[in-house]
Amino acid sequence: MRDETSLIQACIKQNRAAQQKLYELHAPKMLGVCFRYASSREEAEDMLQEGFIRVFQKLDTFRFQGSFEGWLRRIIVNTAINIIRKYQNLKYECDIDSAQYTPAASGDVIASMYTKEVIDMVRDLPNGYRTVLNLYAIEGYSHKEIADMLGINESSSRSQYTRAKALLAKRLEKIESFGITEHVKVSHP
């Protein structure tokens, strides 16, 4: 913890070696975060790059009164959202049938899956659904906060999440009935 504090302080003083060290420390996890929001790995790395530039620009505003990783993650997520808002259309013409069909999504199935498979399943969702699902279920933002972030209505956020969850539940249901290995076939025919 103390090492991290001194590393951050060195980064504030524009020490490039310290900046690289801090980057190497957190980049893999943050790229994982970006990967969940992005459509491709290239886009995820772009998000990571933009995010870290902002992190180093704003590092002097970090108050050392909480988790640095949490602070860093919020900036990365916000940067990812900005990029998505800039380049992608969050609106998605939803499949009504799949939206209306809302089986209960099972946490047990997810727990039994490999991490990469879960991430791939999330990434297979349409842009709007994926973003709302990431923000609500994984980052823990409320629908009101998500609405503010994405510039949409709170009810839109709610409905997109419900639809995203329904789609996931449908896929999880298939996995549950066919087994984990079958899921791979379903996701990647």
Add this chain to the structure above:
Amino acid sequence: MSKFRIHNSFEEELAKKADEFTLQPRVATWRGVDRGVQKAQSIKQAIRLAIVSTCAIVTIALVYFQNNQEKTLLAETPLIKQSTQQKSADINTTLPPNTPSLPALSSEEKNTQAFSNLRSLPSFEQTNENPDNLVALNEELTQQKTQLSLRTVTPKNIQLSIAGREIDHTQLKRRKRPISFRHKDGWYLQASFTPSLAYRNLSARTAYAETFAGQKNSYDQSVKTYSAKIGLRYFFSDRFSLAFGIGYSQQGEIIGMSARKQSDLYKALAEEYNYRLEEMHSVGNQLSYQNQYHYLQLPVTLFAKRSLSKRLSLHTGVGLSIGYLVKESSRTYDFRVDHYTHNTNFLRTWTVGAHVQSSLAYDINTRWMLSAGPELNYALLSTYQNYYTLNQHQYSLGLNLGVQWKLFDGTKSRGFGLN
């Protein structure tokens, strides 16, 4: 993130899996980050340097103009005394070298000689009038007594105080601070003060007036002025906004003049056109006078915003304003009397101006915004009425210092926190 969220096993498991997931970035990504940070750093330094340079230049300019506009009793200055003596010498040299002194001549000869002297004056032919008593006129011409006392009005120091407020960091931790300050649908109360340098663009409508305009252009100087505005600004999108309000602007220039031509002819002309003799001055550069035109304005400006960083943005605005001349202190050249005079009939009461400005704005917090940047004002209509033979378009270039305060948001708060 909300602390009162209820997660079921689905969200918990999903978050757990997502948290476990890592990916090794490529080496090129770090290079991009490093380049980006260095670039941002150099932009930051350039902006700081630009702000400091602008402030330094404006300060030096203001100090320079302040020092050159001190009150002077002009009649007592060596320059005016020298001017008076020079004028007498000039008039005496109009007599041929071997001409006997005026008292030695007969009455008819005196008249002829005096008329000849008067004709040699550049202003005589312009009057087209024959003086009755040329001897008395000639004697008076030789007695140059200048009693002028002009006062240069120094613009009052106006202090712009901005009540800044420190950022409440406890609020920031509660995620009240937005990631980028969006202004869409926001109504702002804004005030600005612009110390500036003002001058005019002069053109003539006749050939004769053109000669005079040329003289003016070589004698006249710019003047230190100011303008102040207060009004409302509405951001109808995050990029575009419209500002309107009321403003007060001082325009003007320093004109070069010389002492009034001492003759009964001009006294008669002054009487005929209802001019006060002490307000009459001839063309020259022996003394200066600051023309001031004070306008009450109704400006409308369309702004385009470009975000540079979370708090910093560049605002570029173009607009028009209607101005009403509320006060003036000016000398206008009247070709009929060949003198500068105080004649408000020549001045246009209503005017229209255009302005462009560019400013760097800094969001202190979600409510307060400070801005600074250059502003150019140009009068689309002449200072003078259409029948006057000169066209004079006032313009001023200054540093606009503004403060904006958000009154209320048209929709909802779009903020979400970083810290």
